[in-house]
Amino acid sequence: MDYSALLTTEQKKAILGERIAQFASEAYQHEINKKMAGDNQEVIDAANSSLAILDNAITIHQEELAKLGETI
Numbered sequence: 001m002d003y004s005a006l007l008t009t010e011q012k013k014a015i016l017g018e019r020i021a022q023f024a025s026e027a028y029q030h031e032i033n034k035k036m037a038g039d040n041q042e043v044i045d046a047a048n049s050s051l052a053i054l055d056n057a058i059t060i061h062q063e064e065l066a067k068l069g070e071t072i
Contacts, residue, residue: 013068016065016068020072031051
């Protein structure tokens with residue numbers, strides 16, 4: 001089934017925009033966590049791992065949004 005066919009272009013843009021904002025919010029929090037971690041390498045590594053996942057998610061969502069003629 002093509003789930004994207006069930007949504008309008010405007011609905012897709014709204015969903016993608018909301019998700020990008022949520023991912024960016026989470027990434028911002030992880031950046032703050034890294035600053036607060038001091039020398040705690042475990043916290044820094046966890047934050048870096050989460051940031052890598054979020055970076056990838058944001059990139060994929062931005063690419064989808066670009067296909068719809070929109071950018072963030």
